[in-house]
Amino acid sequence: MTTSRYVVGIDLGTTNSAIAYADTGAGDQPTINVLPIPQLVQPGAVEERPLLPSFLYLPKPGEQPAGSLKLPWDERRDYAVGEFARNFGATVPTRLVASAKSWLCHPGIDRKAPVLPWKAPDDARKVSPLEATTLFLKHLCEAWNHQIARDVLGHRLEQQDVVLTVPASFDAAARDLTVEAARAAGLEHVTLLEEPQAAFYSWIESTQDQWRKQVEVGDVVLVCDVGGGTTDLTLIAVDEQDGQLALQRVAVGDHILLGGDNMDLALAHHAARQFARQNVKLDAGQILQLWHSARLAKEQLFANPKLESHPVTVLGRGSKVIGGTLKTELTRAEMQQVLIDGFFPECPPEAEPARQRSAGFQELGLPYAADPAVSKHLAEFIRRHAEVIAERTPSRKKRKLSQPTAVLFNGGVFKASPLQERMLAILNQWAKAAGGVSVRVLQGTNLDLAVARGAAYYGLVRRGKGVRIRGGAARAYYVGIESSLPAVPGMPPPLKALCVVPFGMEEGTETDVPGQEFGLIVGEQVRFRFLGSTQRRGDPVGAIVEDWEGQIEELNPLEMTLEPADPTSGGRKPSGRTQGSTIPVRLHSKVTPIGTLELWCHSRDGKQKWKLEFNVREGRGTE
């Protein structure tokens, strides 16, 4: 099997996507480059940008002048992806699909049904989160083919080795859907990589092989990735293997919907309140302008420490642009209060983030984090994995340290150094309180592009160049077994959790789940309740956990229907698979080399195998 000439890394982000690559045909030390992505920036104008905003604009025929959405590779395109989609789409919310990635991992909706734009009327053009993701990947594919593969078929992206990043907190079903979207876009050779790991690889690449001088055995590195839409936390431990420094990803956090966009919106609302005090009401279009203006003020204040305030201006909407102009100021003190104290407040290491208040009726939408304090989410994350961190403390240290010893910041939010400084100050407070020394900062570069670059670097690592972070399954997975207690009317029978995938199970391995046999009824849908945990790490495969509240959360169920009759024998001799008969099976779990999870049912003699599918169609209700 020939290896492809290029190794490609794709960062499919919630707000922005990027694509980086290394040309293995260009000498011994291939460099990582970012591919500029041509996209529609205004009707009729296509320009290259380093990032592709993950927004999809779906106009109906006649809403845009003919030919205004065309691309150099498609004259008849009738939708837009990228900058124009984001900017113009914000003014027409019934035509804009945003945050498709957050919907892709939302357990409460049917992710293959055309539900986006969310709450758009029935006659609007709609797509499923899966389709939207496919369209973003398709655009990246077309951009690549247009620039790199115009003359050589073998250079097409479909033929290259592609590393596609996903949040570390994506569960098995969301990873599966991501791979499905990639296949639908034509990409056959796809491997998944967790985003914080990609950021770490990017850091390794930026040190040009000098990374070993910056970390030591016993270090626990916190990768703190706060992007446009999500906060993703990971711990990577540094240990020793065969005399060499080795890396292992030892913990991941939950998927927290909290990011830079929330921060910009908070500033915009703060400014809107100032206008309200002057009895000025803003309409929807002005709030949008305010959002952009507030973001600009924030960037200026962060970039120039000497600036005390910056104007936030909204131009009049009609032709009386000066007459309708509204202006207010954003002072450094206000920005400090809203952003730094609002999103990164100082808190003790025992701090708990506020929980989602479950009202009687809850409108279904994206499950944004109830508590905007990133530092509190971080405190909870570190506390949950305190044991894992403590066991990494080198034996020469007297006291077990349960705080990370180094930190790598990633994501657009941390381009502002005051935010990095505040986070670092908080981590140092916790480290000192735990008896440790100051936390070291691993200097990340190119915070917008690090994940794509790191993914391309990982593509090279897979070919044997460079050091690999050991990881394995980021969660332990369980199947729910109802206990055999007598049924109590009105009460669901208690559920026991059977471990089918232990935490850290390596990619490319598979195992039988011992101890339990299940009866599959032919012709009826088989359903297994499915659960996962980012905290429990000691359960071996086959272990049964009875009291799992708070540590294991339920995910979408696994399903399969075993059809009656054996197709190979022409249906004459069903060999036991008649409608309604029961076939005893064992469970068999597999972590594929590309990073997805497969659960199979094996017959007793091991000769017949059936794959369970993740049910991504049914909502699990409000949770």
Added chain:
Amino acid sequence: MALDSILSGPVALAVGSLVGFALGLAFATLFLQSRATRESKPTLPPAPPKPTAEPLRLIGLLQREGRLVDFLLEDVSGATDAQLGAGVREIHRKCQKLLKEHLVLEPVMGQDEGQQVTVPAGFDPSAVRLTGNVTGQPPFTGTLQHRGWRVKEIRLAKPPAGQDEFVIMPAEVELA
């Protein structure tokens, strides 16, 4: 017979010549008409060329993304300095960005304004304008008052086929 008598003698001659004349006229008319159809209908002068909106592209861009035309056409005599200042800062910021994106401009003379410069012989009078005590022959030495601007590159995309180019800003109707 009567016909014979009509067709003989001077009457016959008259009739004959009349017929001959009539035939000749008919023939001539036919001949002229056919010539006329070959030369087709009377030709109109060529239609004047449809005015192109290409010169409007840049100002259209500055309006749609920078609100420049709205600003220039607005009556700002009643606005306070603070209000005008706030709006102008925004418009200035946006329009500057647009101008830099779509026109690559360079100064005609690279030196700083206020410096002494030399204007060589054979200079292009559309590129360098002389003022003050203009006497003698080039090369001239003088103080640079304005560096001048020259457009090196125009980066304006052709609008899509369905775009009415004379609409530099579409009317905006917000649906409830």
